[in-house]
Amino acid sequence: MTKDRALQISKWRYEYPYSMYDMDSGEDSILELMNEEYYYVLDEHDALIGFICVGESARVPGGYAAGIYTDRSKLDIGLGLRPDLTGNGRGKGFLTEVLSFLNNQFSGREYQLVVAAFNERAIKVYERIGFVKETHFKSKYEEQELEFISMSYIKKNV
Numbered sequence: 001m002t003k004d005r006a007l008q009i010s011k012w013r014y015e016y017p018y019s020m021y022d023m024d025s026g027e028d029s030i031l032e033l034m035n036e037e038y039y040y041v042l043d044e045h046d047a048l049i050g051f052i053c054v055g056e057s058a059r060v061p062g063g064y065a066a067g068i069y070t071d072r073s074k075l076d077i078g079l080g081l082r083p084d085l086t087g088n089g090r091g092k093g094f095l096t097e098v099l100s101f102l103n104n105q106f107s108g109r110e111y112q113l114v115v116a117a118f119n120e121r122a123i124k125v126y127e128r129i130g131f132v133k134e135t136h137f138k139s140k141y142e143e144q145e146l147e148f149i150s151m152s153y154i155k156k157n158v
Helices: 003-010 027-033 091-105 120-129
Strands: 038-042 048-054 074-081 110-116 132-141 144-153
Touching (some): 003 048, 110 120
Antiparallel strands (some): 038 048
């Protein structure tokens, strides 16, 4: 991740209800994106189309109480697609490329991600690729409790 790419990502704005994934473009957000657990994703024309995060950066606070972060064989991942590319059938290709990259970087790992339960379009993409729903739990977001789902993926040849 570079500072320029981090700044671009921090300015992305999603439509409601996906706006919960918005970041602010403040210094804290930029520093988080540059903490060495984030990668930017470019398309074939070198345009920024998304990001990947791994490890602690991919975790949702409520997942600790739910006990989903105890299996050390699983690498926690998170990803984001540029807002104007969402909802257009591009998720499966994006996720396939993300998994290919992760398999090259972290060979032999299982992957776990957490998704907001309302995000049915992302859940469908994850399931089409082979992720399986596991634990439903709640986590605080702003001043409310939202439901989340952990999903796991056992590495296949992608």
